[in-house]
Amino acid sequence: MTKKKSIAICGAGIAGVATAFYLLQQSGDVEVVLIDKNQPLGFTTSKSGENFRDYWPQPIMQRFVGRSIDLMQALRKTHGVTSFEMVFSGYNFISHHKGAPIFGSTDESSSNDNMKVTTDPMTLKKQYPYLDGSIKKVVTIKKAGRLDVHALGSLLLRESKQKGMRFQQGEILAIKQSASGFEIMLDSGNVLKADQVVLAAGPFLNHLADMVGLHFPIINTLQHKFIIPDPKEIIPTDMPFTIYGDAQALDWSAEEAKFFKSEKKYHWLLQRFPAGLHIKPDSGGIKLGWAIQNGDEIPVWETTKLDFFPQVVLKGASKFIPALREYEEHMPSPLIAYSGYYTRTKENLPLIGPTEKQDVFVVGALAGYGTMAGCAAGELCAGHILGQGKLPEYAAYLAPERYTDPEMMKLIESTLGDGQL
Numbered sequence: 542m543t544k545k546k547s548i549a550i551c552g553a554g555i556a557g558v559a560t561a562f563y564l565l566q567q568s569g570d571v572e573v574v575l576i577d578k579n580q581p582l583g584f585t586t587s588k589s590g591e592n593f594r595d596y597w598p599q600p601i602m603q604r605f606v607g608r609s610i611d612l613m614q615a616l617r618k619t620h621g622v623t624s625f626e627m628v629f630s631g632y633n634f635i636s637h638h639k640g641a642p643i644f645g646s647t648d649e650s651s652s653n654d655n656m657k658v659t660t661d662p663m664t665l666k667k668q669y670p671y672l673d674g675s676i677k678k679v680v681t682i683k684k685a686g687r688l689d690v691h692a693l694g695s696l697l698l699r700e701s702k703q704k705g706m707r708f709q710q711g712e713i714l715a716i717k718q719s720a721s722g723f724e725i726m727l728d729s730g731n732v733l734k735a736d737q738v739v740l741a742a743g744p745f746l747n748h749l750a751d752m753v754g755l756h757f758p759i760i761n762t763l764q765h766k767f768i769i770p771d772p773k774e775i776i777p778t779d780m781p782f783t784i785y786g787d788a789q790a791l792d793w794s795a796e797e798a799k800f801f802k803s804e805k806k807y808h809w810l811l812q813r814f815p816a817g818l819h820i821k822p823d824s825g826g827i828k829l830g831w832a833i834q835n836g837d838e839i840p841v842w843e844t845t846k847l848d849f850f851p852q853v854v855l856k857g858a859s860k861f862i863p864a865l866r867e868y869e870e871h872m873p874s875p876l877i878a879y880s881g882y883y884t885r886t887k888e889n890l891p892l893i894g895p896t897e898k899q900d901v902f903v904v905g906a907l908a909g910y911g912t913m914a915g916c917a918a919g920e921l922c923a924g925h926i927l928g929q930g931k932l933p934e935y936a937a938y939l940a941p942e943r944y945t946d947p948e949m950m951k952l953i954e955s956t957l958g959d960g961q962l
């Protein structure tokens with residue numbers, strides 16, 4: 542009998558878990574061990590806003606995430622709709638400007654199969670009474686909504702364990718390569734052996750990559766979200782995930798502005814903030830987020846809160862949902878704040894596939910879309926590792942090897958906007 546190939550997946554976020562699942566679904570000839578410092582799905586994946594959409598300005602992303610949505614729907618068909626929640630509640634991009642493009646793209650001036658564009662003032666007023674009366678455009682993405690990523694990941698884990706996957710808890714301290722394969726040293730003193738290694742460490746991707754002599758062109762940016770109760774029932778419980786498509790400077794009082802100007806640490810509050818503030822009904826309250834940070838940070842396991850973030854977001858949100866002004870002045874409690882890293886490449890495409898090192902694969906840099914793209918990322922990484930069958934046409938654009946192909950990079954970088962929220 543031939544020995545099964547052993548594969549160690551380093552990191553059990555949604556990317557690692559989905560890779561394990563699709564490896565074992567596609568082959569009976571592999572032994573998979575999934576390693577994580579903590580319980581699976583507990584780091585970035587647990588911070589996800591759990592939204593999904595098939596609309597992206599980059600056609601590659603559209604096809605990649607579209608495939609992931611199809612895979613999730615197929616899983617619900619096989620395992621039942623109660624296996625994990627996936628609700629097609631839609632996305633609404635809104636703007637105070639009729640002609641403003643969403644995501645820097647220009648193709649949403651009229652409705653099509655994927656989206657509905659509403660600009661008629663009477664219809665806007667009737668359908669969206671909670672929006673500011675001077676909102677001029679709502680672009681509804683139809684194949685979009687929310688999903689339960691913990692339940693999805695738990696399903697993938699359960700199924701993988703049934704097919705023999707082993708989970709090993711422990712922090713990876715070193716990965717050594719020799720002629721006979723890899724040795725993975727854990728903080729417990731345990732050493733795991735494997736023929737192939739998958740780097741799926743989320744924000745710590747380069748920390749692990751460094752252990753095998755690799756480095757990826759990624760940055761980590763800390764993003765924050767919070768949930769507050771909605772005692773005045775301002776946000777309808779069936780409101781789609783609503784995103785403000787306009788950049789804005791915040792409407793501080795003259796006194797506040799003067800104070801922020803006088804203290805260097807508050808200068809950021811006076812900047813022009815980007816488009817993309819988002820809000821949705823959640824857990825009986827409302828969840829708000831705004832990717833206002835764009836710097837590169839060294840990731841840490843315990844992240845810190847950003848002072849004034851809830852006030853900033855509520856002020857920004859009251860620009861398009863004016864009733865929220867009330868919460869800006871009297872913030873409902875309890876406020877649940879949390880944060881996690883967007884680990885991303887400059888062009889905001891993920892890194893999935895073989896690396897320069899023989900038998901080392903990567904699945905990561907899933908930025909703010911890893912929940913919705915997790916299944917397609919796992920399927921693709923498994924396809925690369927097994928080397929059976931034809932890979933999807935988007936595979937080459939997502940593989941790290943793209944950086945060695947100037948033509949491909951030119952094509953990728955020619956897309957307007959990266960679709961990040």
Ligand SMILES: Cc1cc2nc3c(=O)[nH]c(=O)nc-3n(C[C@H](O)[C@H](O)[C@H](O)COP(=O)(O)OP(=O)(O)OC[C@H]3O[C@@H](n4cnc5c(N)ncnc54)[C@H](O)[C@@H]3O)c2cc1C
Nearest residue numbers: 552554556578585586590591592713743881910911912913
């Ligand atoms: C605030 C926020 C909101 C988001 N909202 C959405 C959304 O609405 N929709 C969406 O699709 N996506 C969203 N995302 C993005 C999504 O959550 C991520 O892209 C996805 O979770 C990344 O998964 P991952 O498996 O790559 O990383 P992770 O979930 O971070 O998994 C990596 C794992 O590696 C482990 N690890 C790292 N180093 C080591 C080591 N040395 N030893 C052992 N284990 C190690 C970690 O413990 C971790 O469990 C959001 C992200 C954030 C931060």
